[in-house]
Amino acid sequence: MKKDPLDKKEPENTLLAHETYGKAVWRRFCRHRLALISLAALGIICGAAVFAPVIAPYDPEAIAGPFGAAPSREFLLGTDQIGRDMASRLLYATRTSLMAGVLATLIATAIGVFLGLAAGYFGGVTDILIMRFTDMVMSFPYILLVLVAAAIFKPGLWSIILILGFVDWPGIARLVRGNVLSLRETNFVKSSMAAGMPARHILFSEILPNTMAPVLVYATSVMALTMLDEAALSFLGMGVQPPAASLGNMLNSAQSITVLTKQPWLWIPPGLVIILVVTAVNFVGDALRDAFDPLSVIKM
Secondary structure (H helix, E strand, O other), X not given: OOOOHHHHHXXXXXXXXXXXXXXXXXXXXXXXHHHHHHHHHHHHHHHHHHOHHHHOOOOOOOOXXXXXXXXXXXXXXXXXXXXXXXXXXXXXXXXXXXXXXXXHHHHHHHHHHHHHHHHHHHOHHHXXXXXXXXXXXXXXXXXXXXXXXXXXXXXXXXXXXXXXXXXXXHHHHHHHHHHHHHHOOOHHHHHHHHOOOOHHHHHHHHHHHHHHHHHHHHHHHHHHHHHHHXXXXXXXXXXXXXXXXXXXXXXXXXXXXXXXHHOHHHOHHHHHHHHHHHHHHHHHHHHHHHHHOOHHHHHO
16 A cells, blocks of 8 residues: 555644644744744833833933933933933833833723623623623724823823723723623533532633633734823823823924924934834734634634
């Protein structure tokens, strides 16, 4: 008998058969070179932000040199209109904006997951009340809702984090509810119900772990949107207030034609950091989507 030429692939197939879920996700994620590059870039940016107190050559809020000095050996990114070092302020601004994006996303995810689990699992009146409230929140123009909330509360970093966290949850809640409705009909959940397992065990030990993959993917888009919103609010003077630095209020000086044309070092670096971080987060989110659901590439 002739040996089937496909038999040479048997060791590879056997290896894949014994591959864990986490390793399979990582292997599919590594196929996206842009996502790997983005992940490395995010790692460098986050590392620089975390260690800003060590890396920054000057106090970001102190006058360190001449007013509006161009980039030089002493001031790598120049100084702003009142003599503060732009490189130091950029490091601290990145730290502030990343913290705002991460914390607001965590708040939105926690609220959305909790409400989505409750609506999908319990159904009935609970589902109706939660979903109608979700629809009401989503019916307001998003940017208008954020601007009104920012105008009501005192401007500042924590105000922005709480505002963005409490307006970004509806999409996550709807996503989780849909997954819970599907998982509730599976045999392993029905068997747990029949066995009399408590609802908290079924929700947090069986249903939640099986819905975290799409939530994680969706959270990356929420984080990118949140960072853009924080930058926009700070640019308008309704977010992080000077002398504290954020990427948005560093761009505030770009409202002047003189700055736009003659002092590009004041607005190009923070603008590039925002573009780089948001683009990298989106690339990582796309790769995570394909890694958790390899069929999504075929469906598209």
